[in-house]
Amino acid sequence: MSNAVISRLRAVFALPNDDPRKTLAVAVALCLACSVVVSATAVTLRPLQERNAALELRREVVKVAGLDDPGVSLEQAFEQIETVLVDLDTGELIDGGAAATYSYREAAQDPAQSLALGYDPGGIRRRPNRMPVYLVREDGALQTIVLPVYGQGLWSTMHGLLALAPDGRTAKGLTFYEQRETAGLGSEVASPKWLGQWPGKTVIGPDGEPVIEVVKGSVDPSAPNAEYKVDGLSGATLTSNGVESLMDFWLGEQGYGPFLARLDELGR
Ligand SMILES: Cc1cc2nc3c(=O)[nH]c(=O)nc-3n(C[C@H](O)[C@H](O)[C@H](O)COP(=O)(O)O)c2cc1C
Secondary structure, three states, X not given: OOHXXXXXXXXXXOOOOOOHHHHHHHHHHHHHHHHHHHHXXXXXXXXXXXXXXXXXXXXXXXXXXXXXXXXXXXXXXXHOEXXXXXXXXXXXXXXXXXXXXXXXXXXXXXXXXXXXXXXXXXXXXXXEOEEEEEEEEEOOEEEEEEEEEEEEOOOOEEEEEEEEOOOOOEEEEEEEEEOOOOOOOHHHHHOHHHHOOOOOOEOEOOOOOEOOEEEOOOOOOOOOOHHHEEEOOOOOHHHHHHHHHHHHHHOOOOOOHHHHOOHHHHOO
């Protein structure tokens, strides 16, 4: 700081306390000090937040894959899961891809790593070219495939994980681990009760197209194709529609469709 500025500041702070110029100077100095503290705290905490988010994601992957066991640590449970990176255009696994550290959220922001969408039922605008996929095997045979999915609800982007059986068509589970829909309405999308309907539902039809529907009201179990339908959330049709739309996208041709068509190559 130059001497001229310092002597100017001294002059301002030497003013009487009831001088408006001094009041203004003190207010500005206080704002500056507070913003430095807030920025420094945000920067310091960011790595911790990222680590916690990564741990939370692992916990959700383990849970939706059906591997959570109170007697087994999260690390041990997650070691049973293979994380792979999938090229969504071809459905091929990417060799040497840093799947564990890859962020599909960052990729979606980068035009070099993502595709601007024309068909965009999930309202995500850009689709990452690659997505991480989690595989569970037993004695080499594929047991569960966990696919990250996301799309717009009414108020927020809902991030979830869909677990599929090795046939690539039958749901084993679904979770939404990040969403900001209204508590008691749309946020019921993350409730165990609503998610409990998904295991056993058929999400992809015999012709390889997404078929799962989130219907308004309740599904009549005796209705034809009841296995393609789940109950909508009461009072939250818009969030429910968001779930159906994001499933349409991620299970379709521009989502995991090409990958799911090649599951035989993964030893199911
Ligand atoms: C304050 C407020 C919050 C709402 N939050 C949601 C929500 O999170 N998800 C949703 O689908 N609808 C929400 N709604 C309701 C929608 O506006 C709309 O009425 C509803 O989705 C229609 O669903 P229904 O046909 O099952 O009644 C909210 C409405 C209000 C007034």
